[in-house]
Amino acid sequence: MSGPSLRRRRRRPRDPEATMTLVAHLTELRNRVAKALLALALGTVAGFLWYDHGLLTFLSEPYCSLPADLRFQGDENCRLVVLDVFGGVLLRLKIGLIAGAVLSSPFWLWQLWAFITPGLKRNEKRYAVTFVAVSTLLFSLGAVLAYVTLYKGLELLLQLAGDEVAFQLTAPDYLGFVISLLVAFGLSFELPLIAVALNLVGVLSHAALARSRRWIFFLTIVFAAFVTPTQDPFTMLAMALPMVLLFELAIQIARVVDKRRARRDAIEHFHGLSDDEASPLDATPTPLDAAPTPPDRLLAGDAAPADGPGARSR
Incomplete structure (x- = not known):
């Protein structure tokens, strides 16, 4: 060969x-x-x-x-x-x-x-x-x-x-x-990106981030006070304020991602139903006495009158 x-x-x-x-x-x-x-x-x-x-x-x-x-x-x-x-x-x-x-x-x-990508899904x-x-x-x-x-x-x-x-x-x-x-x-500015990554993989939801917004902002200021080597208020605020804005941006991104995920899950659940399975739209049918048949439909013969099935033999 x-x-x-x-x-x-x-x-x-x-x-x-x-x-x-x-x-x-x-x-x-x-x-x-x-x-x-x-x-x-x-x-x-x-x-x-x-x-x-x-x-x-x-x-x-x-x-x-x-x-x-x-x-x-x-x-x-x-x-x-x-x-x-x-x-x-x-x-x-x-x-x-x-x-x-x-x-x-x-x-x-x-x-x-x-190295990590082969273990991830396509999306x-x-x-x-x-x-x-x-x-x-x-x-x-x-x-x-x-x-x-x-x-x-x-x-x-x-x-x-x-x-x-x-x-x-x-x-x-x-x-x-x-x-x-x-x-x-540089590393401090990566923290909001980590929050977005956790939301994208489904670990951290927008509801959890929104509920913890005040604590996140407070801990961000405390983190900036401890991390900055100068320990002066000017440098601390210079780090804390952009981080607060980035975290707020991360929360808004998580809100959009969760809305799209919920809409996609609803569509997939609806289209994934079998032929013998009821649609979620028909899961709570309306009672007959709560929805009377209109008179015009009775005259047209589309529905049986109230005196029983014997009336159909006219």
Whole structure:
């Protein structure tokens, strides 16, 4: 036989029910994780190279934009301080790893969804690409909002030390603070999306969300107070207010989804009735004495008169 025909015979037939053994699941998981780690490694290399070409300047800009009296007076070039020999290398690796995780997030999120998707229904698979795109967008919006509010938060915190104090921040402390703030805002904006996902799979209903609306808003403010690294009211409100709006949007989306689901279930139940099964529209028939026959129908002979069946023999 020729080479192509042998390859065609050796190829395994597709399983129409998408059933896999445990070994096959573990093999697929290993391959997905390997691809995700490869994408993370390439993103880390890109972040490591990007460190000296604008990334460090971008992260240091909120601190360098502060008034000069809040920074160390001898630091005219606004340089961050490193106090140990290996601090610079470890700092660059840390920033490169985080930047690589963000840059490669669409790819490793897709690998995660590709592993989960075979276990989902066909109508649930359609949401995979949408959720990856929306989650990436929400994380980016949260990080951008954190970066915009970072200047005001830093200025407020540094002013609390008094007029006689000038700050010269170390690079690990400052950059760790900035990254933690960006990640906290980005992940917080994902919580309303999780509520929508739970509603789409039928775990969380609109009625439950609507009943818990006040508690959700209250816990959102408490969550923002604990999660924000600055702990100042300005940054807390900057996180809490958009989250409240996103949760309200999630509740409205759940309302629309539940209405469509109820309408679809009613239609499927009606069309799924057998020929011997009564329609739900006829489940409560009207009594005869409550619905008398009109006189015109009696004259036309469409119904029997009240004196009994013997009158039909006219």
